[in-house]
Amino acid sequence: MTRVGAVAPALSAAEVAERAREIAASIGSSHGPVVAVGAQTHWEVGGPVPDLEEALVVRAPSGIVAYDPAELTITCGAGTPVAMLDATLAEAGQECPLDPADPAATVGGVLMAGLSGRRRLRWGPLRERLLEARFVTGDGRIVKGGGPTVKNVTGFDVCRLLVGSLGTLGVAVQVTLRCQPRQSVALWTVGPTGVSAADVRRRLFNPSCVASDTQGVHVLFEGHADDIDAELAVSGCTPVVAGPIGPQGPWRGRISVPVTALRAVVDGLDGLDGLDGLGALATSMVPAAGDGVTVAWLAEWGVGTVHVASLSAEGLLAARALAQAHGGWLLREAGRLGPAGPDGAGPSGVGLDDGFGVGLPDPQIQRRLKMAFDPAGRLNPGRIPL
Amino acid sequence: MTALDSVPTTQRPMGVAPQGPLDISDDDLVSCVACGLCLPHCPTYRVTGLETSSPRGRIAAMRAVQFGGAPIDTVFERYMEECIQCRGCEAACPSQVPYGRLIEGARQALHERRSHDRRRRRRLAEWLGYTVILPRHRLVIAATWLLGLGQRLRLVPRRLVPRGVALPLVSLTELRHPLQPTAPTAPSGASSGGPSTGNPTNAFDAVLFTGCVMDAWQRGTHRSAITVMESTGAMVGLPGPGGDCCGALHVHAGRTAEARRLAERVIASMPGDAPIVVDSAGCGAALKDYGHLLGSPEARAFSERVHDFAEWLAPRVDRLAVRDTHERVVVADPCHLRHVQRQTTPVRSILAASHRTVDTDDDGLCCGAGGAYNALQPDLALAARERKIAALQRAAGGAALTDFRVVSANPGCLMHLMAAGVRAVHPADLLAEALDPEHPRWPRDAIRPEPSRHPGSTP
Amino acid sequence: MDATVPDHRADRSFASPSDAELTRLVADLGVALGPDRARSDPLELALYARDAGVASGRAAAVCFPRTTAEVAAAVQTARRHGRPFLGRGSGTGLAGGATPVDDPVVIVTTQMNRVLEVDVDERFAWVEPGVLNLDLTRAVAHLGLHYAPDPSSQQACSIGGNVATNAGGPHCLLYGTTQAHVLAAEVVLPDGTVTVLGGLSPDQPGYDLRGVFVGSEGTMGIATRIAVRLMPDPPALRTLLLDFTDVDAAAATVSGIIADGLVPAALEMMDADITRMVEDFVGAGYPRDAAAVLLVEVDGLTHGVDDAIEIIRRVGTANGARTVRVAADATERNLLWKGRKSAFGAIARIAPNYYLHDTVVPRTRLVEVLRGVYAIADEQRIKVLNVFHAGDGNLHPLLVFDGREPGVMERVHAAGDAIIELSLSVGGVLSGEHGIGLEKRAYMRSQFSPDDLHVQAGMRDAFDPDGFSNPHKVLPAGSRCGDVQSLPEGVWV
Incomplete structure (x- = not known):
């Protein structure tokens, strides 16, 4: 692993507390929407993008509050760029695999997007x-959820709720993350020709990633060099310079399907080839495995995830329909719609506006959870279609 | 707010606990911390999922009676009677709660109370069984004759009790022939001669305790045990008069006074200091517990002499000339061997040369036989057996019941399993089958004091 | 309370039912489930008055459903009669989470004990809540798979109970607690409806309701089917025993190993007294004269495991380990683990009672916290034994005593309070794996502010606005009274 940037500056707990009080006070002294802003690298994920002109924009502090490698935890301001976090951890031979698509993303932004x-x-x-998270709720409470230790069952699990909440439950100010030792070798490989991703996976003990696209199977190994050699031998994988970057394009999304349905979804995506969407993406694709051929989807095996990209909203809609047909859904990651219209529909009118495309499960519970954190509905309204 | 901030602690009563109606030690009763680790090891809990049929629940019920003023009623009686007394919980208990003592104490209290208000017919039946027949070996044999005849004349249905608890077909031939161990070959090659029945003394190397029901119904197994024991060069004796009923069933039923009388009789039947070998795990456990039951130094010394068949044979097994049958047998440890006597290794080691033993994955959960239990609680006994049979089949790699044999050293378990179509066999019978008839018997001389290796084997 | 805050009915209490009410309740439960599976005999109810914790309560009725529909029917029946309900598995919890308060209907899931489906390729299983933890691992062992969370009670505790408490265990150091191993749970919600939280699709739209439910100690409904992850058995697995003449050195080795870049599969510590007693009990070859021992397990691929052994050896030796013994085979390994897992059994030999705490401290503070724990015990004249998950700083100080000694309970509680205070003061938490239940609620205010608790109360209310599911657990009374700090008038609604 290479260093990706400068290490993060120090940040005192007092500064964080002060910042939290400021944010709480500004929420308390204002009306209308409150939007926490990080690096905006995940800005288009989920529901309609909020109009910053009309909102109270708040930013979390950046910097490391506490880090002791022997604890395998790091506490930092939620506004800390992931690149800086990575660099800080790398100095001690550790990492926290947040792995955002863009390392400029802030820690808080990545957690809130939940990808x-x-x-x-x-x-x-x-x-x-x-x-552990320290955050400000929609009604201006400064709240701590979870605890700073790696193991903790004290009280209800606030942290699980915050991850992926798209900023609708609280403004994260400070977070404590679980880290891990960096593995000595990380190696991307391609699988042997004609062997399915599922079969490659079956031959391996614990690969870090088994992905596939129209070009073949991609496997990431991490660990001891000799162990990786042995795993290469049993699986028939061949080392390559870099892993697949994944489909690129103006309309991007992430399909989540039951792990048992991934095969069917992948087959279906292949069948979408003729559409003015996924199949026409060749020009915007990034070469995979160095052979110049491009792909429009990338499936991650064992985790029910397919990354898809399209040149048009219709392509993404087709992928979403496919996901839904197999018991899954698609989260929009990119495809700017602009502010929602008065009836909630976006200007494109293609139905991607809410970012989910499916009704939320147990909407009543979700709404009540939102009320518990943000009774007045001020935090990022519309981001999650409650 | 409710009164939950003043919830009482039941971990143990504070101060001096009042003496309750059950004749059990308060110290024993409070030693359970209710952790629940016994639950999966209890065959009745396993099949019902009810706290009332678990060791933890039964102890809690005893506490409710002893400390909480709960009545000794039919509900309490049912909870206590549902216990098979396999004592799998005792072996699993991290706090070492003496569950066996507790349940026997509770049963005794129930027995005493029951004597007054139980229906006359049942009382009569119990009296006939426990007091008249079991202690009188001739009556046991006579009853078995009648049963065997009845079976042949189809007067007795194969299934006496509802749904599959069945009695094995009694061998009338066996009943006609009393056990008669032969003397081993003397070191010089000359026979020491003479029958070895009668009053056992130190002239014998071991005395085989034959019991009541087992001697009547499975005498062939005793024959096998004697053959195997003699093949090690041992001179085997049999108990004198009174050495038949061990009283285990009486203890389980709470008939402690009768059990004590029987124990004294058994002790008197086997004087001397020769090891006492028992090929019934239930009887063996009872004999080993005489020290506790009677509390006398003589009883304790007697209990010290008692060995399970496999336990006695294991250090001498090298003297046996057996052929390797390559047969795979699944071991079903009798509870009174595994949990009470804590003997699991010997049966595996005595069969190592002749058979391939396979273990089940159920931590030796009870099969539901439990002495007279399968007749008294047929529903639970059958459910436990179903579970056991599934474990036996898993151990046999999913084989059909007809395709493998199961080894168990207790007559009750054997009969209970056989009634379900399991090909269950006593280890003594397995070994007797595998003995090499051509090979000479080990000479007697080398037996005491220290067992040594077979002359044919390399040192 | 501020008018804009929702009316939290969940903080309510339920009056004791009259005899006539009870009779009708049990009759209706009998109609819903069958008469033999709804019971109210006083003696039977007494057996469901507690779990493996200390506190005792009282149930109105106990019932034994076998299907999701029956659980739902039991919940609906309880509600119709105005009674709260309480889900119960094996009752092995240590914090009173399954202690019935306010005369609830106790809904026991032990008869729902089937493994419904095992997917070998995708490595998950659907199980009913009454399946025992170790039974699940045994059921999939022939497939080369296992269920990773392994609480010490794993032979007896149920998966449903594990989900309720977010159970841990030695091997959660590397593999995570129950939370990380539950993909989905079919749940009967407190209103008697059935839903599925989470799913085989690892991400769900909206908030992570599955994540909130796991560890909610039965206050958000009853799980009736659970999809759990299964892990492949590691190709290489080694267990080490390190022996120290000094507790501090053992504790320093713990953080030293982690700081050196190794997260073992398990990293357990036992102090002098407990080691000696375990050895007397099991005869696993633990050194009787050690001040402390570490039991370390590493797993994975061969070379990585070999390297890990060297790291442990090096760090241990540098910190003064007398010996570093690597278990030669499975038999030796099993014996060592049997020793660790029999620790509580050994305790029963020196005193009839124990009170167990479960705090977690940063592992770099282990040395000072352990010293503090011994000092606290000395001061209160209570014997303390330490056997715990050192790798994640999860202490289990066992205060052992004889409850018949006058005044001893006061000293036990005083020592417990001091240990909790010490743990929190160094940045620790109240409970690592046992949960809060009934017994540790009062300490919640030491870790959380009124605002923190207010938000948690809102989470509970989101699932159970009427407070029917396992009332009075986890949160201390009055958790919903946190002042709203700065909500202005004319708030934007």
């Missing part, structure tokens, strides 16, 4: 990283 990184198969979803 797990590419290494989820081995290291677990993003939501398992957040141990």
Whole structure:
């Protein structure tokens, strides 16, 4: 692993507390929507993008509050860029696999967007990283959820709720994350020709990622060099310079389907080839495995995730329909719609406006949860279609 | 707010606990911390999922009676009687709660109370069984004759009790022939001669305790045990008069006074200091517990002499000339061997040369036989057996019941399993089958004091 | 309370039912489930008055559903009669989470004990809540899989109970607690409706309701089917025993190993007294004269495991370990673990009672906290034994005593209070794996502010606005009274 940037500056707990009080006070002395802003790298994820002109815009502090490598935890301001966090941890031979698509993203932004990184198969979803959060609720309370230790069952799990909440439950000010030792070797490979991703996975103990696209199977190994050699031998994988970047395009999304339905979704995406969407993406795609051929989807095996990209909203809609047909859904990650119209519909009128495309499960519970944190509905209204 | 801030602690009563109606030690009763680790090891809890049929629940019920003023009523009686007394919980208990003592104490209290108000017919039946027949071996044999005849004349249905608790077909041939161990070959090659029945003394290397029901119904197994024991060069004796009923069933039923009388009789039947070998796990456990039951130094010394068949044989097994049958047998440890006598290794080691033993994955959960339990609580006994059979089949790699044999060293378990179509067999019978008839018997001389290796094997 | 805050009925209490009410309740439960599976005999109810904790309560009735529909029917029946309800698995919890308060209907899931489906390729299983933790691992062992969370009670505790408490265990150091192993749960919600939280699709739209439900100690409904992750058995697995003449050195080794870049699968510590007693009990070859021992397990692929062994050896030796023994085979390994898991059994040999705490402290503070724990025990003249999950700083100080000694309970509680205070003062938390239940609610205010608790109360209310599901657990009374700090008038609604 290479260093990705400068280490984060120090941040005192007093500064964080002061900042939290400021944010609480500004919420208390204002009316209307409150929007927490990080690096805006995940800005288009989910429901309609809020209009910053009309909102109270708040920003979390940046910097490391506490880090002791022997604790395997790090506490930082929620506004700390992930690149800086990575650099700080790298100095001690550790990492926190937030793995955002853009390392300029802030820690708080990544957590709120809730998008797990590419290494989820081995290291677990993003939501398992957040141990403690200090945040400001929609009614101006400064609240601590969870605890700073790696193991904790004290009280209800506020942190699980915050991850992926798209800023609708609280303004994260400070977070404590669970870290891990960096593995000595990380190696991307491609699978042997003609062997399915599922078969490659079956041959391996704990690969960090098993992905596939129209070009083949991509496997990430992390660990001891000799162990990786042995795993390469049993799986027939061949090392490559870099992993798949994944489909790129103006309309992007992430399909989540039951892990058992991934195969069917992938087959279906192949079948969408003729559409003015996924199949026509060749020009915007990034070469995979260095052979110049491009792909429009990338499936992550074992975690039910397919990344899709399209040149048009219709392509993404087709992918969403496919996901829904297989018991899944699609979260829009990119495809700017602009502010919602008065009836909630976006200007494109294509039905991607709410970012989810499906009704939320147990909407009543979700609404009541929102009320518990933000009774007046001020935090990022519309981001989650409650 | 409710009064939950003043919830009482039941971990143990504070101060001096009042003496309750059950004749059990308060110290024993409060030693349970209700952690629940016994639950999966209880065959009745396993099949019902009810706290009332678990060791923890039964102890809590005893406490409710002893400390909480709860009545000794039919509900309490049912909870206590549902216990098979396999004592799997006792072996699993991290706090070492003496559950066996507790349940026997509770049963005794129930028995005493029951004597007054139980229906006359049942009392009569119990009296006939426990007091008249079991202690009189001739009556047991006579009853078995009648049963065997009845079976042949189809007067006795194969299934006496509802739904599959059945009695095995009694061998009338066996009943005609009393056990008669032969003397082993003397070191010089000359026979020491003479029958070895009668009053056992130190002239014998071991005395085989034959019991009541087992001697009547499974005498062939005793024959096998004697054959195997003699093949190690041992001179085997049999108990004198009174050495038949061990009283285990009486203890389980709470008939402690009768059990004590029987124990004294058994002790008197086997004087001397020769090891006492028991090929019924239930009887063996009872004999080993005489020290506790009677509390006398003689009884304790007697209990010290008692060995399970496999336990006695294991250090001498190298003297047996057996052929390797390559047969795979699944071991179903009798509870009174596994949990009470805590003997699990010997049966595996005595079969190692002749058979491939396979273990079940159920931590030795009880099969539901439990002495007279399968007749008294057929529903629970059958459910426990179903579970056991599934475990046996898993151990046999999913084989059909007809395709493998199960080894168990207790007559009750054998009969209970056989009634379900399991090919269950006593380890003594397995070994007797595998003995090499051509090979000479180990000479007697080398037996005491220290067992040594077979002359044919390399040192 | 501020008018804009929702009316939290969940903080309510339920009056004791009259005999006539009870009779009708049990009759209706009998109609819903069958008469033999709804019971109210006083003696039977007494057996459901507590779990493995200390506190005792009282149930109105107990019932034994076998299907999701029956659980829902039981919940609906309880509600119709104005009674709260309480889900119960094996009753092995240590914090009174399954202690019935306010005369609830106790809904026991032990008869729902089937493994419904195992998917070998995708490595998950659907199980009913009454399946025992170890039974699940045994059921999938022949497939080369196991269920990772392994609480010490794993032979007896149920998956449903594990979900309620977010159960841990030695191997959660590397693999995470129950939370990380539950994909989905079919739940009967407190209003008697059935839903599925989470799913085989690892991400769900909206808030992570599954994540909130796991560890909610039965206050948000009853799980009736659970999808759990299964883990592949590691190709290499080694267990080490490190032996120290000094407790501080053992504790320093714990953080030293982690700081050196290794997260073992398990990292357990036992102090002098407990080691000696375990050895007397099990005969696993633990050194009787050690001040402390560490039991470390590493797993994974061969070379990584070999490297890990070297790291442990090096760090241990540098910190003064007398010996570093690597278990030669499975038999030796199992014996070592049997010793660790029999620790409570050994305790029963020196005193009839124990009170167990479960705080977590930052592992770099272990040395000072352990010293503090011994000092506190000395001061209160209570014997303390330490056997705990050192790798994640999860202390289990066992205060052992004889409850018949006059005044001893006061000293036990005083020592417990001091240990909790010490743990929190170094940045620790109240409970690592046992939960809050009934017994540790009073300490919640030491860790959380009124605002923190207010938000948590709102989470409970979101699932159970009427407060029917396992009332009075986790949150201390009055958790909903936190002042709203700065909500202005004319708030934007």
